[in-house]
Amino acid sequence: MPAGKTYTPLARTTLTSAAASVTFSNISGSYTDLVLVTSAKLTSGSEDAIVRVNSDSGSNYSQTILSGTGSSAVSARGSNATKMFLDSYGWVDSTNFNVSIAHFMNYSNTTTYKTMLARGNNASSGVDAIVNLWRSTSAITSIQVLPNSSTFAAGSTFTLYGILAA
Amino acid sequence: MAYTYSKIATYTVGSGGVASIDFINIPQTYTDLIVKFSLRDSSNTGDVWDWLDLTFNSNTSNYSARMVYGTGSATGSVSSTSQIRYAYYVASTSTASTFGNGEIYIPNYTGSNYKSISSDTVSENNATAAIATLQAGLWSNSSAINSISLKARIGFAQYSTAHLYGVKAEL
Numbered sequence: 001m002p003a004g005k006t007y008t009p010l011a012r013t014t015l016t017s018a019a020a021s022v023t024f025s026n027i028s029g030s031y032t033d034l035v036l037v038t039s040a041k042l043t044s045g046s047e048d049a050i051v052r053v054n055s056d057s058g059s060n061y062s063q064t065i066l067s068g069t070g071s072s073a074v075s076a077r078g079s080n081a082t083k084m085f086l087d088s089y090g091w092v093d094s095t096n097f098n099v100s101i102a103h104f105m106n107y108s109n110t111t112t113y114k115t116m117l118a119r120g121n122n123a124s125s126g127v128d129a130i131v132n133l134w135r136s137t138s139a140i141t142s143i144q145v146l147p148n149s150s151t152f153a154a155g156s157t158f159t160l161y162g163i164l165a166a
Numbered sequence: 167m168a169y170t171y172s173k174i175a176t177y178t179v180g181s182g183g184v185a186s187i188d189f190i191n192i193p194q195t196y197t198d199l200i201v202k203f204s205l206r207d208s209s210n211t212g213d214v215w216d217w218l219d220l221t222f223n224s225n226t227s228n229y230s231a232r233m234v235y236g237t238g239s240a241t242g243s244v245s246s247t248s249q250i251r252y253a254y255y256v257a258s259t260s261t262a263s264t265f266g267n268g269e270i271y272i273p274n275y276t277g278s279n280y281k282s283i284s285s286d287t288v289s290e291n292n293a294t295a296a297i298a299t300l301q302a303g304l305w306s307n308s309s310a311i312n313s314i315s316l317k318a319r320i321g322f323a324q325y326s327t328a329h330l331y332g333v334k335a336e337l
Contacts, residue, residue: 006171007170007171007333008170009170009334009335009336009337010337011337012197012335012337037198037271037273039273039274039279039282066234066300067234067243068232068233068234068235068242068243068244068300069232069243070232070243070244070245071243071244071245072242072243073234073235073236073241073242073243090232090302096279096280096282096304096306097274097279097280097282098282098302099271099273099282099283099284100284101271101284119284119286119300120302121282121283121284121301121302121303122232122282122302123230123231123232123282123302123303123304124230124232124304125232126232126234126243126302127232127233127234127243127300127301127302128300129234129300155279157273157274159197159335161170161333161335
């Protein structure tokens with residue numbers, strides 16, 4: 001059964017040249033959840049893709065990570081971090097366009113801290129399930145995606161969907 | 167109203183089972199594809215769960231994957247340079263009426279880049295052994311995906327289902 005307009009594309013960016021980051025601004029608060037789907041490659045190297053919301057680079061994030069490296073299952077945690085993680089061992093590299101999927105739960109409420117669930121994937125390095133927390137009661141109105149230090153390559157795509165539970 | 171998350175096809179296995187579930191002639195009009203499945207094997211392999219192989223465009227090579235899993239008593243991670251595999255239940259050795267369920271997300275399936283996929287599967291059966299997996303997969307082929315095959319080790323049992331959805335990121 002079609003879900004119709006309950007799963008609505010809000011914005012899509014396809015890079016035509018390398019970019020240090022991609023930002024979705026002025027996000028409507030009229031949905032219940034947000035889903036971010038990235039298919040990204042770097043111009044060089046390999047590293048995690050990270051997310052900051054509402055231009056907040058303070059130590060207001062934390063995360064718990066479960067990863068598979070291909071030979072072992074590992075887990076890590078970060079507290080008072082300055083970023084959310086889209087991936088860990090499923091990092092972005094300069095070889096292939098790797099997919100990450102992030103769910104921002106109840107992103108527009110102004111009462112609770114915000115949770116983001118991420119799935120990172122790289123068939124050459126690993127797979128991740130990550131829960132991120134942003135300790136703010138502000139509604140999320142902007143999302144910035146960036147590599148730690150490299151740049152996203154041309155052809156990378158970033159799509160933001162709104163989920164309406166109405 | 168334009169649908170942005172649409173069901174393209176559904177396959178329900180009838181009596182007698184089938185060796186594979188195939189979605190063919192996939193429309194090239196969506197941005198991403200999502201496969202959701204609920205599967206049980208009709209065979210007796212002696213294992214609680216078995217593995218199905220995912221293939222695109224009838225191509226049986228150029229696949230790789232990494233997976234992390236938990237069984238209730240152990241965790242681990244494995245990799246493959248030859249296939250993308252998912253866990254589901256074997257009928258004769260697992261709890262009756264239980265099926266292994268999963269979702270496969272395939273972005274930019276019409277593009278000319280290699281196809282990276284994300285998938286999650288679970289198989290719960292109220293018994294001593296079950297499995298949950300997270301998997302990253304890659305099909306190192308630049309062709310647009312026009313068919314998807316879920317191939318059982320032996321065969322899928324009656325009442326197994328698979329659904330193919332298209333997501334259109336059309337603003």
